[in-house]
Every structure is written in structure tokens, then in C-alpha cells.
Amino acid sequence: MKVFGWRVPMMFSLVVWLVVWEIIGQAGWMFLIPPFTDVLRASFELLGSESFHKSAGVTLSAFASGMGIAIAAGIPLGVLMGRVDAVDRLLGMWVNVFVSAPLTALVPIIMILFGFGQTTIIVTVMLFAIWIIVLDTRAGIRSVNPSLIDMARAFCASRFQLYTRVLILAALPEILAGIRLGLIRGVKGVVIGQLLVAIIGLGELFELYSRNFLMDKFWAVTILLFAFAIAASSLIEMLERRVEYYAGARG
Amino acid sequence: MSDQVAQAAQSAGSDPIVRVTGISKRYEGGVQALEGVDLDFPEGRLTSLLGPSGCGKTTLLKIIAGLLEPNAGEVQVAGRRVTGPGPERAFVFQDFALLPWATVTRNVAFGLELQGISKAERREKARHYIREVGLTGFEDRYPHELSGGMRQRVGLARAMAVDADVLLMDEPFSAVDEQTRRKFQEDLLHLLSVEKKTVIFVTHSIEEAVYLSSQVVLLSRRPGRVSKIIPTDLGGLESPDAIRRSKRYLDTVEDIWGMLKQYLLEDEIK
Amino acid sequence: MSIALVCGAWEIAGRVPISLAFPSFFDTAAAFWRMTLDGSLPIAFLITLHPLVIGIGISIVFGVGLGVTMGLSRGFEWLAAPVFIVMQAAPMAALIPLITFVYGIGLTAKVLAVCLLAVPVVVLNSYAAVRNANPSLVQMCRSFQGTRLQQIMKVIIPDASPVIFAGLRLGVAAGFIGIVLAELLITPTGIGDLITYHRAVANYAEMYASIVSIVVFSAVIVSLLEKVEVVLLRPEKRIKGTPE
Ligand SMILES: Nc1ncnc2c1ncn2[C@@H]1O[C@H](COP(=O)(O)OP(=O)(O)OP(=O)(O)O)[C@@H](O)[C@H]1O
Numbered sequence A: 001m002k003v004f005g006w007r008v009p010m011m012f013s014l015v016v017w018l019v020v021w022e023i024i025g026q027a028g029w030m031f032l033i034p035p036f037t038d039v040l041r042a043s044f045e046l047l048g049s050e051s052f053h054k055s056a057g058v059t060l061s062a063f064a065s066g067m068g069i070a071i072a073a074g075i076p077l078g079v080l081m082g083r084v085d086a087v088d089r090l091l092g093m094w095v096n097v098f099v100s101a102p103l104t105a106l107v108p109i110i111m112i113l114f115g116f117g118q119t120t121i122i123v124t125v126m127l128f129a130i131w132i133i134v135l136d137t138r139a140g141i142r143s144v145n146p147s148l149i150d151m152a153r154a155f156c157a158s159r160f161q162l163y164t165r166v167l168i169l170a171a172l173p174e175i176l177a178g179i180r181l182g183l184i185r186g187v188k189g190v191v192i193g194q195l196l197v198a199i200i201g202l203g204e205l206f207e208l209y210s211r212n213f214l215m216d217k218f219w220a221v222t223i224l225l226f227a228f229a230i231a232a233s234s235l236i237e238m239l240e241r242r243v244e245y246y247a248g249a250r251g
Numbered sequence B: 001m002s003d004q005v006a007q008a009a010q011s012a013g014s015d016p017i018v019r020v021t022g023i024s025k026r027y028e029g030g031v032q033a034l035e036g037v038d039l040d041f042p043e044g045r046l047t048s049l050l051g052p053s054g055c056g057k058t059t060l061l062k063i064i065a066g067l068l069e070p071n072a073g074e075v076q077v078a079g080r081r082v083t084g085p086g087p088e089r090a091f092v093f094q095d096f097a098l099l100p101w102a103t104v105t106r107n108v109a110f111g112l113e114l115q116g117i118s119k120a121e122r123r124e125k126a127r128h129y130i131r132e133v134g135l136t137g138f139e140d141r142y143p144h145e146l147s148g149g150m151r152q153r154v155g156l157a158r159a160m161a162v163d164a165d166v167l168l169m170d171e172p173f174s175a176v177d178e179q180t181r182r183k184f185q186e187d188l189l190h191l192l193s194v195e196k197k198t199v200i201f202v203t204h205s206i207e208e209a210v211y212l213s214s215q216v217v218l219l220s221r222r223p224g225r226v227s228k229i230i231p232t233d234l235g236g237l238e239s240p241d242a243i244r245r246s247k248r249y250l251d252t253v254e255d256i257w258g259m260l261k262q263y264l265l266e267d268e269i270k
Numbered sequence C: 001m002s003i004a005l006v007c008g009a010w011e012i013a014g015r016v017p018i019s020l021a022f023p024s025f026f027d028t029a030a031a032f033w034r035m036t037l038d039g040s041l042p043i044a045f046l047i048t049l050h051p052l053v054i055g056i057g058i059s060i061v062f063g064v065g066l067g068v069t070m071g072l073s074r075g076f077e078w079l080a081a082p083v084f085i086v087m088q089a090a091p092m093a094a095l096i097p098l099i100t101f102v103y104g105i106g107l108t109a110k111v112l113a114v115c116l117l118a119v120p121v122v123v124l125n126s127y128a129a130v131r132n133a134n135p136s137l138v139q140m141c142r143s144f145q146g147t148r149l150q151q152i153m154k155v156i157i158p159d160a161s162p163v164i165f166a167g168l169r170l171g172v173a174a175g176f177i178g179i180v181l182a183e184l185l186i187t188p189t190g191i192g193d194l195i196t197y198h199r200a201v202a203n204y205a206e207m208y209a210s211i212v213s214i215v216v217f218s219a220v221i222v223s224l225l226e227k228v229e230v231v232l233l234r235p236e237k238r239i240k241g242t243p244e
């Protein structure tokens, strides 16, 4: 997009939308939409408040543990499926089902099995994030140039060296893409988990603010959450860009 | 057949370092790629494998490298039976097989890295061979920044760096253009005159095979068998141009073409 | 084979038992039969599918239209693409409580929940598909003096259709997530009602049967769409598997 010969970056249009938001809010057409400046003010208040720190901390720790497990278990599983046909045949179908299934429906089961606490949220995050990581890792391992594997073997690589020096690195672009998508799903998982459990973390705040019609605060939590999700995924995207030149070498 | 082998070995004038006896290979899909292949590769010489497409040249080379198991027969290198890849053999790949995330230096030193050799020593050796193949100044570049010819030089330097006695090359020049290829052939011959290596070289080009090697092994159509061993020593002639214009060179190329044409004609009739 | 193995593992785990709230596979299957025969499950499915079908219909019409427009017009792309990129990456589920405010707890709210999750993925796929349509095909069309409309209708859209269709498939998957979420969060109806009810009265086998049936149902629909995609739009994938 060019205005008066200047290239305006695409993300800049979000500012236009925020201005529209502000105008609607100021006009007071809808009770649901407070002016954006109010939301911004509420966000800053929230960032300084004790209760937000507490629930954000709880949320973040659940998210981090869930993601940690998903990554730590997902990558080895994906590598295994990429290398061993028997494992692939056994698990391939299930991973494909779970990657697009409405996992939300499983949250009630998780709730009765693990109680209404932090564990449930961690399991939910893991359940949401792990499948895409497995799937992408598997795809990455499968797309490793076979002559790269022959090369490592011809130069007497041990099995361990083959995995750590060649396979994992060669599959890194796909693995990172999987982690980024897993991260996005994990954030959704933490939100859905907390909304359904409704008594811990940000879920509690959502519940509180929406019951009491504190719209600016409700939006503030939402905006902060969105910002976190997008910041986390762009961080991985930056890493991905650093390994981008692999793709050309695959051709 | 076996006295043909002996003859060829004799004409090359040295003992075989690689000895292939009774090799057969059948792939899982039921394709019989090789059947009863006996071959000797004399030490310090370059032997070319030539044959119609799909006759099992790559298969044979991979079996010698220890990357594939034969169904029957065995390969001996320097008197020891091959059971897997070993440090006395190094492979140069048709598609280079460079690590895209590693610099030229690290790629060249990859074989040494796997052997657990210290970083300083790796650097030193890599630098030496990078100079040998004429890539000085590109030590810190990545493969995607190099041309096809330069990438293959990296592949060659990597194979030289592990100091193997036997170099196995599978159509190493087929992915580079004709000019680069000629330059490369000169460089390879030069390199081999400096470093004493035995080379087993797969190619589709009759000219290349005759020009580079001391003997050309002609394989028959699938299932691959040794159909003829042609000694081609053109030693004595100094300049490349003299070789390419010599009668002996031209006659040998013509002979081999005549034999290979036979296979093509048979294919057409079928 | 792998289905049998997993079901077997489930049966064993249920027999042990891991937890009181973990019925065995056969108990669950029996509950599934009971609920199918007494009609409660089929009725619940119909109730659930109603807003889902409407929502997905709206998402497809609206999403493909918007996505294609974005792919064709630079100005529109600049204005709209970032919004959908944000919506795709952000946890939109957080907004579902808000929907409840505006539209109450009826059909509209549920349809909206479905749209909220399905539209971004449909839009972004259609947009990317059109935007990345093979430029040399477009140039070929121009060299034969095709008009802009012909370019769009005869080259760009057909070239983009496999990816657009893949987007629809992902949209349907997202719609299932949306409807389940809506039924669990807004008001329990349909399958959501079955889940909530049987959990409350501790009929765990019935609860598991409802959950498994909706998950399996969505998986079947999505893989069916994938098959359709291969048959209709991806000739190159069909050829694969036949000998060279
Ligand atoms: N992994 C494999 N599985 C099954 N069959 C194979 C495999 N690799 C090769 N083949 C078959 O074995 C035969 C010999 O293959 P090979 O690659 O050794 O031939 P080649 O002489 O190197 O051919 P080219 O000159 O085309 O490189 C071919 O018919 C091929 O189709």
C-alpha cells in the first residue's frame, strides 16, 4: 500500500482499525465497546495490579509447563514416526485425528480426571499443542534429503550423531514451524481450559469482569492476551527466518 | 571372466585394494539390480564404472561403501571384509549432500568432526583441502551461496579431508556445466597425482571415463553384470588436449560407444 | 489394526481401573448403543448440527468472498489482512463470553461462535491462494488478450481452488471447535447438554460416549472432505501411487 509515494507497512492498518474502534467507543453506540483509550488505560492499571499479577502468573506457569511437555514429548514422537514405519502406521491416524478434532470436548474428561486445578489446565495446553508439533516434526524428518543420511553414514556417524548432527538440524525448519503453531494452539488451550474451569487464572478474571459488566477491563485482559500470543509466535517466526535458507537448499 | 580381471589388474600394474566377489543385490520390491559381480580395483588407480541407466552402478558403489548390504558375495578392502561404512573409504555424492546450515569449513571438516578430532586440527586440515580444491576465500560461506561446481569442490574436499585410501564417486560432475566439468576433471587428475588415492568413479560420459581412468568397467543391463573391462591407460601424453586428440583415446571412446549402442538398440527392439 | 490396539489399551486401562471416572471401552460402547437406541444421541446431534451448518455456511460465503477480494485488491489487502492474521493467532475463544451478552443464549450466539472461529482460517486460506496464484499462468492469459474478468474467472480462481478448498476443510474443523465450545460455555444444548448432564449425574460411560462420538464425527467429516479434495481438485495427488 502506498500513500503519497510512501510505502506504508501492512500491519499499520491495525492503527486505522483502532481509530475506528475509538470513534465507535466515544460515540457510545454499543455498551459492549468502550473507547479504545479506556481499554488502554485499564490495561496499564491491570499491569500494575496485584490480582492481575497473580492470575497472569498462574496462567503463564500452566502455559509454560504444558508447552514444555508438549515440546519435550512431541519432538521425539515425531522423529520416531518419521524414522520408523511401524510406529507411523500405529500412531499416524490418531495424530491426524487429534490435530483437527474439537479437543475442547475432551476438557470435561480432563476435568473429572485431574480435578479443577492447575493440572487440568496444563494437560489441556499439552493436548492442544502436541499434535501439530508431532505432525510437523514427522514431516520434517521425512523430508530430509536421503543422500544427507547416506553421507553421514558414509562418514561413519554413530546413530546418536546421525540424529543430533544431521536429522534434527535438517528438520529444524519444520520443527520450528510446528512449535510456532503449537504455541498458538497452546494459548487457545490455556484460554479455553481456564474459561471452562472458570475459577483460576485469567479465566477467573474473565468471569469476574463479564459478570460485573466491566467492559474496559474485560477488553484489557483480552488485548493483553492477544498481545502475548502474537509476541510469542513472532518470536518463533524470527527464529524460523534465521533458518530459512535451508528451504532453498532442499529444492 | 576372471582372467580378464587378472589381465586388467596386471595392465594397471598394481595389487587390488578393493576386491568385489560374487556380489548380488535384490531390492525389496523384487528388482534384481546386480548379479554375480566380480571386480578388482587396483591400488592408486582410477576405475570408471560405465553402463546403461538403471544397471546398478549406484547400487554397486553403495555396497562397496557399506551403505547397502548385498544379498550374496562380499567386498574386501585392503584384505578386510566390509560390513559397514569405514574410515578407509570416502564418498562423493552426486547431489553434493552438503549440510545447508554449516559453512564451507565445517562441511569440509564434517567427517573429522564425527571422528571426534579436536577443533584446531579440524580447522587446519579443512583449510588445507579447501586450498587444494581452489576454494580459498570461501571458508565462511554457506552452501546456498556457492555455484554447483563450487559445491562439488566442497564435497570433494570433505572426502579428501578424512584421508581415506579409496574415494567412491557417484556421477560427481553430472550436476555441473560442461566448462566447469572439464576444469574439474583436470583438477581431479592433478589432485590424484599429488595424493595417492584409489578412485572408483561412476559416470554416464564415455569421454569422461576414458579420459580420467586407467580402466573402464562396462556393466550390462539390469541385472548388472561385468560385461567387459577395458584398460585405457593413456599415460605418457602430457597435455589434456594431446590426450583428447590422440588416436588411442578416440578409438577407445568409439569402441565403448559401439558396445553401449548395442544395449540401446536391443531396448528399442523390445 | 491400530484402532483395535488403542481400544484394547483403553479397555485394559478401564478395567484396572485408573480412576472411577474412567469407564472401560465396552462400557462406553454399550452406553453409545443405549443412547442411540433411545434417541437421545441422534437428537442431540441434530440440535448441535443446526447452528454448526448455518455458521459454516455463513463462514464459507463470507470468508471466501472476503479472502478472494483481499487477494485481488492491494488496498483491501492492506486494510483487512492484518485483522485476520491477528484473529488467526489470537485465542478468539476469549470473546465467547462477550457474544453471550449481545445475543443472549440462543441460536444466534452459537452461530456467531462458529463463525468467529471458522472465518479467519477460511479468509486467510482464500486470500493466500489467490495472492499466490501462479503468475506465469496469469501472464499467459494476458498474452492471449484475456480481460481482467477472464483472468480472474478462468485462471486465478481455478488455480487457487485447491488451497481455497483446503481452507474450507480447516474452517469446518474450526467450526466444530466453535460449536462444542459454545455448547459448553454459553448454554448446554445438544451434545454439550449430554456431556454436562451425564457428568453432573456421574454417568461417566454416557458422558464419554457423547464426547467420543462428537470427536469421531468431526474427524470423519474432515477426512471425508480431504478425500473429496483429492478426488476433485488435486489430480497430481491422485496419480501418486500408480506405478511410474
Ligand atoms: N531403494 C531401491 N528400492 C528398489 N529398487 C531400487 C532402489 N534403488 C534402486 N533400485 C532399482 O535398482 C536398479 C539399479 O539402480 P541404480 O540406482 O544402482 O542404477 P544406476 O546404474 O545407478 O542408474 P543411473 O545410471 O540411472 O544412476 C534400478 O532399476 C532401480 O530402479
Ligand SMILES: [Mg+2]
Pocket (backbone or CB within 6 Å): B057, B058, B059, B170
Ligand atoms: Mg546412479
